[in-house]
Amino acid sequence: QVPLVESGGGFVQAGGSLRLSCAPSGRTFSSYAMGWFRQVLGKEREFVAAIRWSGGSTYYADSVKGRFTISRDNTKNTVYLQMNSLKPEDTAVYYCAAKSGTLSMRYVEYGYWGKGTQVTVSS
Numbered sequence: 001q002v003p004l005v006e007s008g009g010g011f012v013q014a015g016g017s018l019r020l021s022c023a024p025s026g027r028t029f030s031s032y033a034m035g036w037f038r039q040v041l042g043k044e045r046e047f048v049a050a051i052r053w054s055g056g057s058t059y060y061a062d063s064v065k066g067r068f069t070i071s072r073d074n075t076k077n078t079v080y081l082q083m084n085s086l087k088p089e090d091t092a093v094y095y096c097a098a099k100s101g102t103l104s105m106r107y108v109e110y111g112y113w114g115k116g117t118q119v120t121v122s123s
Contacts, residue, residue, distance in 0.1 A: 009117030022096030038092035
């Protein structure tokens with residue numbers, strides 16, 4: 001069973017917006033750090049944003065600061081990634097991930113992953 005399930009990807013024109021959602025499946029991550037990563041075929045997985053499930057502290061990649069916002073809704077057990085002012089270079093498969101302990105931008109530290117959702121931004 002995949003521990004995390006992403007949704008909300010799709011096709012959008014440059015300058016548009018999308019909101020991705022990530023919900024745990026079959027277990028809770030109430031004391032975990034949650035991250036969003038993205039990957040283009042043939043390239044290494046790239047950090048996008050992270051948030052403490054309980055504390056609200058956040059990290060962002062420089063490439064998305066001011067455009068993307070990570071948030072969580074504990075009542076819905078869901079983490080979101082609001083993506084505004086999208087650019088063609090944001091095109092990738094976006095993955096949700098969870099890790100115990102502190103926030104991290106290193107994907108190798110995250111032990112739980114979803115299957116990903118495709119985001120395509122046209123110019």
